[in-house]
Each structure stands twice: as structure tokens, then as C-alpha cells.
Amino acid sequence: xxxxxxxxxxxxxxxxxxxxIIAQTLGAPLISAFLFIFIFGFVLGRKIELVGGVxxxxxxxxxxxxxxMLTASFDNVSHTLFVSRWVRNIHEVLVAPxxxxxxxxxxxxxxxxxxxxxGLGVLLIGLLFGAVHIAHPxxxxxxxxxxxxxxxxxxxxxxxxxKGFEQLGIFNIFIIMPLxxxxxxxxxxxxxxxxxxxxxxxxxxxxxxxxxRYASLSYHESNLMVxxxxxxxxxxxxxxxxxxxxxxGWRLRE
Amino acid sequence: MSTHALEIKNLKKSYGKNVAVDGISFSIEQGEFFxxxxxxxxxxxxxxxxxxxxxxxxxxxxxxxxxxVVKEYRETRKKIxxxxxxxxxDIFAKVWKILxxxxxxxxxxxxxxxxxxxxxxxxxxxxxxxxxxFQHLSGGLKRRLMLARALMHxxxxxxxxxxxxxxxxxxxxxxxxxxxxxxxSGKTIILTSHYLEEVELLCSRIGIIHKGNLAALGRKDEFxxxxxxxxxxxxxxxxxxxx
Numbered sequence: 001x002x003x004x005x006x007x008x009x010x011x012x013x014x015x016x017x018x019x020x021i022i023a024q025t026l027g028a029p030l031i032s033a034f035l036f037i038f039i040f041g042f043v044l045g046r047k048i049e050l051v052g053g054v055x056x057x058x059x060x061x062x063x064x065x066x067x068x069m070l071t072a073s074f075d076n077v078s079h080t081l082f083v084s085r086w087v088r089n090i091h092e093v094l095v096a097p098x099x100x101x102x103x104x105x106x107x108x109x110x111x112x113x114x115x116x117x118x119g120l121g122v123l124l125i126g127l128l129f130g131a132v133h134i135a136h137p138x139x140x141x142x143x144x145x146x147x148x149x150x151x152x153x154x155x156x157x158x159x160x161x162x163k164g165f166e167q168l169g170i171f172n173i174f175i176i177m178p179l180x181x182x183x184x185x186x187x188x189x190x191x192x193x194x195x196x197x198x199x200x201x202x203x204x205x206x207x208x209x210x211x212x213r214y215a216s217l218s219y220h221e222s223n224l225m226v227x228x229x230x231x232x233x234x235x236x237x238x239x240x241x242x243x244x245x246x247x248x249g250w251r252l253r254e
Numbered sequence: 255m256s257t258h259a260l261e262i263k264n265l266k267k268s269y270g271k272n273v274a275v276d277g278i279s280f281s282i283e284q285g286e287f288f289x290x291x292x293x294x295x296x297x298x299x300x301x302x303x304x305x306x307x308x309x310x311x312x313x314x315x316x317x318x319x320x321x322x323v324v325k326e327y328r329e330t331r332k333k334i335x336x337x338x339x340x341x342x343x344d345i346f347a348k349v350w351k352i353l354x355x356x357x358x359x360x361x362x363x364x365x366x367x368x369x370x371x372x373x374x375x376x377x378x379x380x381x382x383x384x385x386x387x388f389q390h391l392s393g394g395l396k397r398r399l400m401l402a403r404a405l406m407h408x409x410x411x412x413x414x415x416x417x418x419x420x421x422x423x424x425x426x427x428x429x430x431x432x433x434x435x436x437x438x439s440g441k442t443i444i445l446t447s448h449y450l451e452e453v454e455l456l457c458s459r460i461g462i463i464h465k466g467n468l469a470a471l472g473r474k475d476e477f478x479x480x481x482x483x484x485x486x487x488x489x490x491x492x493x494x495x496x497x
Contacts, residue, residue: 005358091342097329097331
């Protein structure tokens with residue numbers, strides 16, 4: 001029988017932890033988002049002509065939104081899992097009558113919740129600058145939940161793999177941030193030389209950001225079907241991998 | 255024939271080439287107060303981790319009240335309450351919150367949890383500290399909280415891994431009384447401790463693990479016959495002399 005109360009407790013603990021350290025979990029990323037929107041969208045945007053037929057402020061906003069949501073989702077679960085392993089309070093969960101699936105769902109939903117809270121905050125900031133436009137609400141929700149789920153699962157893998165804070169930081173510094181910036185967050189791939197453009201289509205972030213841009217503005221540069229398939233495929237692949245590792249107890253059980 | 259509270263068959267646990275537990279077998283009956291002794295690193299905590307799911311089993315089997323701890327892990331975990339040697343909690347969380355989460359993991363509804371929290375807080379003399387964060391508790395209070403958390407879901411089997419380490423004499427005596435009461439009410443208790451007088455006082459049967467092997471197993475009176483103390487026998491066994 002599914003342990004609904006146990007699962008709810010795990011999610012509740014994660015969400016309560018987010019609010020307990022609110023300056024770090026919500027305050028810092030929202031200030032960062034505000035600065036990105038203000039500098040790139042508002043200050044520089046006024047000097048830049050239309051990109052893809054839309055004002056620059058509107059063009060960059062979906063990318064800023066997506067980057068903040070996926071980073072929040074990743075950080076939430078990677079940190080909670082790593083620190084829980086470090087101080088061994090992961091044992092509380094391991095000795096409880098929770099199935100592997102319930103544990104994974106608990107961590108993933110906790111991470112998605114933080115990602116969506118950040119997304120909501122960034123949307124409110126965007127409203128102040130008149131940057132918010134949602135052309136396809138259902139697709140908007142699909143991209144928001146789909147991508148935060150992928151990064152929650154990646155966060156679990158990072159939280160299990162990392163043996164120290166330095167290793168935990170590698171993902172953000174060397175993978176997430178460069179791929180986001182090079183995934184067309186601030187520019188149209190039309191601006192890129194042919195060879196770089198050809199490389200960009202192998203960057204998954206390009207599809208995530210471009211998909212969100214389409215959901216917001218009805219403007220896209222990627223193949224949307226490839227993007228949607230990539231999102232669903234990655235969720236299934238990473239979900240299966242994480243389940244296998246939990247079942248095996250990799251870096252979880254002694 | 256009644257079902258054993260715990261049955262361990264040929265349990266082996268290795269960390270790479272290092273064998274921590276080397277094929278031990280023993281069983282504990284329902285309602286028993288069992289003492290599991292051994293020097294540091296002997297394999298006591300590793301055995302406990304294999305029972306509770308914190309550790310994986312290399313080979314052999316463990317069953318709780320007839321249920322396999324690997325195949326039927328969800329059922330067996332409901333039946334066990336663990337007070338661990340390490341303080342494995344969110345150190346920033348408040349006392350009552352730690353208990354609230356623990357009860358929630360075991361599927362207890364909110365009202366049931368709140369009632370149970372008050373009860374275990376009172377039993378472990380923690381009521382006045384319930385709003386304090388774990389990190390602000392003294393060593394003794396932390397130990398009490400570990401016991402309170404183990405009791406939250408009212409388990410049938412209580413595993414106490416050095417529960418009196420670092421607590422004052424007064425509470426140690428109170429705890430002994432409390433554990434006796436729990437045992438009389440039908441709970442099976444497995445106790446590890448380096449205070450041998452504590453084990454001698456409380457336990458009816460004792461097992462001694464040494465270098466990953468079960469070096470001795472028997473009723474308490476078998477260990478303390480001929481006017482000797484448990485400590486004398488313990489030292490003979492762990493120093494490799496013939497028992």
C-alpha cells in the first residue's frame with residue numbers, strides 16, 4: 001500500500017526547509033533574477049532592436065525564468081541529499097517504511113515546488129518590467145514542470161555522487177551555467193556563426209529555453225517536437241536510473 | 255512454535271575486502287531483553303544497520319517476526335524503532351518537529367502524531383525542551399530525543415545502540431526503569447552498550463560479537479556464574495582467552 005502520509009511528510013519537510021532558509025533558497029535567486037532582468041532586459045534591451053520580431057526584454061525573459069527554475073530545482077535536491085548523507089539524517093528516511101519510489105517522488109516534488117516558487121517570484125519581477133507574456137499556458141506549465149523534474153532527478157544524481165561541497169558545485173559552475181548561457185538565453189542563434197549554430201542544436205538547454213520562449217511568445221528557433229521528446233525521454237531515463245540506484249542503495253546505504 | 259522477534263542466519267557484511275560481520279547467526283525471542291556486546295568496531299552497529307536497512311547485506315538473511323528485511327522491508331521497518339549511536343537528525347530542526355516528521359514517515363495521521371509526541375516527550379522528560387532546536391540541546395537531551403524518536407511509532411522491537419552514552423546518572427537510572435517497563439509491556443529490546451553493569455542489570459540474554467564473529471551467546475546467568483561479573487567474562491572473550 002502506498003504510504004501517502006510518509007510521502008507527504010517528506011515533501012513537507014523539503015518545503016519547510018526551503019522556507020526555513022528563505023534568504024538563501026528564495027531571496028538570493030530572486031535578487032539575481034532581478035539583476036539579470038534589469039541589466040540585460042531593461043538597460044541593454046532598450047538599446048537593442050527587435051530579436052525574432054519581439055522586444056529584447058520579452059525575448060530574454062523566458063530564458064532567465066527557465067534558468068532560475070531549473071537551478072532552484074537542482075540545488076534543492078542535490079543539497080538536501082548531499083547534506084543528509086553527510087550528517088547521516090538520511091538514515092531517518094532509510095529506516096522508515098517508505099518505498100524507493102516514494103522516497104524519489106518526495107525529493108523530486110520538493111525540488112519542483114522550490115523551482116516553481118522561484119518561477120512565480122521571477123514572474124512577479126517580470127511583471128514589474130512588463131516582460132511577462134504567456135501565449136500557450138498549458139505548454140508553459142509543461143516546460144516548467146518537465147524541466148524542473150529533469151533537474152530534480154539530476155540533482156539526486158549529483159547529491160548521491162558528490163563526496164564534498166566542491167564536487168557538488170561542479171555541476172552548477174561547469175555544466176548548468178555554461179550550457180544555459182550558450183543555449184540561447186540572451187541571444188537568437190541566428191546571431192551565431194554557422195558552425196557554432198550547428199553545435200548549439202546538441203545543447204539540451206537550447207530546447208528547454210526555446211520551448212519556454214515559444215510557450216511565452218509563440219516564437220521559436222528549435223524543433224519543438226525534438227524538445228518535447230527530449231524532455232519526456234530524459235525524465236524516463238533519469239527516473240529509471242535514479243530508481244535503480246536507490247534500489248541498489250548506491251551511496252545511500254552502507 | 256512462536257515466531258522469533260529477530261532471526262539472523264549466516265549474516266555476512268563486507269566493505270570491499272574488509273569483512274565487518276563474518277557469518278553470524280542467532281535469534282531473539284519476542285519479549286526478550288537482549289544485550290549485544292563487543293568492542294568498538296566488532297560489528298555490532300553494522301549488524302544493527304543490516305537489520306534496520308541503513309546497511310545492505312552481503313550474504314545471509316535477517317527476518318523480523320518472520321518477515322524478511324530485504325523482501326518485506328516496508329513491513330519490517332514498521333516493527334522496528336532505532337535509537338542510533340550517532341545523532342542522525344536535522345540539527346536545525348526543533349525537538350517536536352523531529353518527532354513530527356518521524357511519525358509522518360511511519361504513516362501516522364496528524365492528530366495521532368500530536369498525541370504521541372506529547373506522550374513520548376513526557377516519557378523521555380523532554381516536554382520543556384520541545385521548542386528548542388536539536389543543536390541547542392545538551393548531550394543527554396540529544397540521547398533522550400533519539401529514544402523518543404525511536405518510540406514515536408510504538409514499535410514492537412526497540413533497538414538501542416548505546417542509548418546511555420553521555421547521559422547523566424540520574425537519567426540513566428530513570429531510563430533503566432523506563433526500559434524495564436517497556437520490556438514488561440511486551441516490547442522486545444536489543445541493547446548495545448559499553449556499560450556492562452547496565453547490560454547485566456537489564457538483559458536476560460547476551461551475545462558478544464568480536465572481530466565480526468559471534469564469540470559468545472547465552473543467558474545472563476551463564477555469563478555471571480561462579481561469582482564472576484559480566485565484565486570478567488567479557489574481557490576473557492574479547493582478549494581471546496578461552497570462555
